[in-house]
Amino acid sequence: MSTLTQSRQKTPLVVRTIKELRETLARRRSETSGLKTGFVPTMGFLHDGHGSLIRRSAAENGLTVLSIFVNPLQFGPTEDLDRYPRDEERDLKLAQREGADIVFLPSVQEMYPRRALTRVLVSEVTESLCGASRPGHFDGVGTVVSKLFHIVEPTRAYFGLKDAQQVAVVQQMVDDLNFNVEIVACPTLREQDGLALSSRNVYLSPQQRVEALVLSRTLQQASHWSKEAGITAGQLEERVRLALSRSPLASIDYAELRRYPSLEAIEPQQQLDEALQHSPLLLALAVRFGNTRLIDNAILSMKGA
Amino acid sequence: MSTLTQSRQKTPLVVRTIKELRETLARRRSETSGLKTGFVPTMGFLHDGHGSLIRRSAAENGLTVLSIFVNPLQFGPTEDLDRYPRDEERDLKLAQREGADIVFLPSVQEMYPRRALTRVLVSEVTESLCGASRPGHFDGVGTVVSKLFHIVEPTRAYFGLKDAQQVAVVQQMVDDLNFNVEIVACPTLREQDGLALSSRNVYLSPQQRVEALVLSRTLQQASHWSKEAGITAGQLEERVRLALSRSPLASIDYAELRRYPSLEAIEPQQQLDEALQHSPLLLALAVRFGNTRLIDNAILSMKGA
Structure with missing residues (x-):
């Protein structure tokens, strides 16, 4: 030992x-x-x-x-x-x-x-x-x-x-x-199915627990979308919000792309590959399921998140 | 050595x-x-x-x-x-x-x-x-x-x-x-004549330098006044302001009695001997001579300042 x-x-x-x-x-x-x-x-x-x-x-x-x-x-x-x-x-x-x-x-x-x-x-x-x-x-x-x-x-x-x-x-x-x-x-630790570990996960009903996967799933998709040639910050945010809104129990608090770590805003029309030349970007989500508010995020960098 | x-x-x-x-x-x-x-x-x-x-x-x-x-x-x-x-x-x-x-x-x-x-x-x-x-x-x-x-x-x-x-x-x-x-x-250090040492004293003209003694002199007088039976906080402040205002070059910024170290206000009608039973009191002065602002103070306690 x-x-x-x-x-x-x-x-x-x-x-x-x-x-x-x-x-x-x-x-x-x-x-x-x-x-x-x-x-x-x-x-x-x-x-x-x-x-x-x-x-x-x-x-x-x-x-x-x-x-x-x-x-x-x-x-x-x-x-x-x-x-x-x-x-x-x-x-x-x-x-x-x-x-x-x-x-x-x-x-x-x-x-x-x-x-x-x-x-x-x-x-x-x-x-x-x-x-x-x-x-x-x-x-x-x-x-x-x-x-x-x-x-x-x-x-x-x-x-x-x-x-x-x-x-x-x-x-x-x-x-x-x-x-x-x-x-x-x-780094964030996750359950096998992708849900980010959080002390607040115990509040979730079984149904909410299933739907809560929309956060990690959307972040993964966003990581792929971010590599599309010419995609803008606004387009990525729009797709992310659309994906989250497909979950009937999820109520979006925010879903935003910002510079990291300054958290400065990015112009919606700015292309991601250009934006990433100056700093990593944070794609941050906060979503409510009933009274429970969950957060998750991905940091996108030049080499892809 | x-x-x-x-x-x-x-x-x-x-x-x-x-x-x-x-x-x-x-x-x-x-x-x-x-x-x-x-x-x-x-x-x-x-x-x-x-x-x-x-x-x-x-x-x-x-x-x-x-x-x-x-x-x-x-x-x-x-x-x-x-x-x-x-x-x-x-x-x-x-x-x-x-x-x-x-x-x-x-x-x-x-x-x-x-x-x-x-x-x-x-x-x-x-x-x-x-x-x-x-x-x-x-x-x-x-x-x-x-x-x-x-x-x-x-x-x-x-x-x-x-x-x-x-x-x-x-x-x-x-x-x-x-x-x-x-x-x-x-404790505050003073010149022989009573002026509190301050880096800003170099700004004073010879005439202002003479009149600046009004701060330490007034604090000394106030220390005596504070021992008068029945004197109130408001009466002491009033006498202090009157004494300061006799100096033609002095412009009073503040002359206040407060609890120390909380700096809570004291009711003007409260008698000093009563007030002193709860905490020391700070008699704080700030007075301008031309562009130069001088401060000085005395801390009054149960045994007298």
């Missing part, structure tokens, strides 16, 4: 206060000089997408910290904060299996002990896509990620590309504010 | 890029485990007020970093950014004399290499006093202090209480965002 496998089986240390986490980290760092810390911030109800982030962090760093915190600041007043799924016991098993060393599980009171007056706000890159559909969402993300970075002081932080806009926002914030951390963007 | 005096005479290392500063700090920290870093952020044109912060940092920490950066983000469009006084050579002499180990002197291009989209915003505590007179000023302060904290990663950071509201804003930001740094607030 390799050392790696052994260390993956060790029960992670569960820490619930900032003070204890800081003390633990200081001790570990003083024991091992030059210790690299990988950090995986999550809202819990972990699936293998999170698992892949933890695995990668454990492979690349001497110490891996997983945080589980359902951050009220990033939910709108009409959103699913109260019903957001939680399963601490199952999360801790997954954390252990994937190689997390420390699991930070703070309460809301621990993270926001008094009325917080400070916000970390990123403009432009937050204003389209999920930022437009969920006002204030990325203000909450930027603020809590700043707090967590200050508490954990990681060498690297791991984020999933399913939330491609979140990756772009966090990277912009890190660059603008000189956070001393490397952001590692990791 | 003591070790302290010797180390104070060593020429500080002058660093102009973030990369070089980070590498230098990493090297020093790997050489001395548990090295404490004291940080003194300034806009340069140093005087003995800054000197006292550097001295205190040098006494309390193994390594002292002084930054000199006139931050465009905290100046309004009609403010004195372009004419803000600079004297790098003199600053470096003072830094050496007072015991700074590293002087970080970045260009505007180094600190803001591209259009920055991220802001650190503190509400409420920024909305009165200088925050009201200088819209956007504290957004610029919060943002640049966040950047500098991420670059220097100090154990302690030293700020002068002449800018009492700045101290309150930075402390609020540090608490809200869990910055791992201790804020050390240091």
Whole structure:
């Protein structure tokens, strides 16, 4: 049995206060000089997408910290904060299996002990896509990620590309504010049939679950369409919306092509092969099935997505 | 000659890029485990007020970093950014004399290499006093202090209480965002005749310089008045404004009594001895002499200021 496998089986240390986490980290760092810390911030109800982030962090760093915190600041007043799924016991098993060393599980009171007056706000890159559909969402993300970075002081932080806009926002914030951390963007994990892993998938009825495949299927088709000679951004978006609208239970929140990672808009009449010469493009989808809002995306680059 | 005096005479290392500063700090920290870093952020044109912060940092920490950066983000469009006084050579002499180990002197291009989209915003505590007179000023302060904290990663950071509201804003930001740094607030230094030291004092004409004493003189009187039995917040403010208005060249920007450090307003009819039972009070003054705006303040506490 390799050392790696052994260390993956060790029960992670569960820490619930900032003070204890800081003390633990200081001790570990003083024991091992030059210790690299990988950090995986999550809202819990972990699936293998999170698992892949933890695995990668454990492979690349001497110490891996997983945080589980359902951050009220990033939910709108009409959103699913109260019903957001939680399963601490199952999360801790997954954390252990994937190689997390420390699991930070703070309460809301621990993270926001008094009325917080400070916000970390990123403009432009937050204003389209999920930022437009969920006002204030990325203000909450930027603020809590700043707090967590200050508490954990990681060498690297791991984020999933399913939330491609979140990756772009966090990277912009890190660059603008000189956070001393490397952001590692990791590929979206999918079920065998293509559905992107998401904690919110548990909300889907069997019928919705079947129809939800329209997201990944459409992204795959779009990847082929994007290679057609002369196709424009507007034409691609139109075909994507048409494909999504064929699913009777699906209600489109957005389906947009934008520059990545700047999230700048693209002129509808611009040809894709021209547009791709300047930056990759993000084809981002958000679709509601009943009360459940799913997102998925593909990043198109010069060589094809 | 003591070790302290010797180390104070060593020429500080002058660093102009973030990369070089980070590498230098990493090297020093790997050489001395548990090295404490004291940080003194300034806009340069140093005087003995800054000197006292550097001295205190040098006494309390193994390594002292002084930054000199006139931050465009905290100046309004009609403010004195372009004419803000600079004297790098003199600053470096003072830094050496007072015991700074590293002087970080970045260009505007180094600190803001591209259009920055991220802001650190503190509400409420920024909305009165200088925050009201200088819209956007504290957004610029919060943002640049966040950047500098991420670059220097100090154990302690030293700020002068002449800018009492700045101290309150930075402390609020540090608490809200869990910055791992201790804020050390240091007393205002004064000329023999009472004028608070400020880089902007060089702007004063001889006549203005004489009249500028009205700030410190009024604060001293106010400290006596505040001990009168039954005196109310409104009465004290009124006497202060009257005293300031007797100086023909002085134009009052504000003269206000507020709770410290929350900067909450106080009812004018509230008696000072009652108000002081809940928190210290800040008597803050901002007065213009021609184009030059001077600030000064006194913190009144239960035992008298």
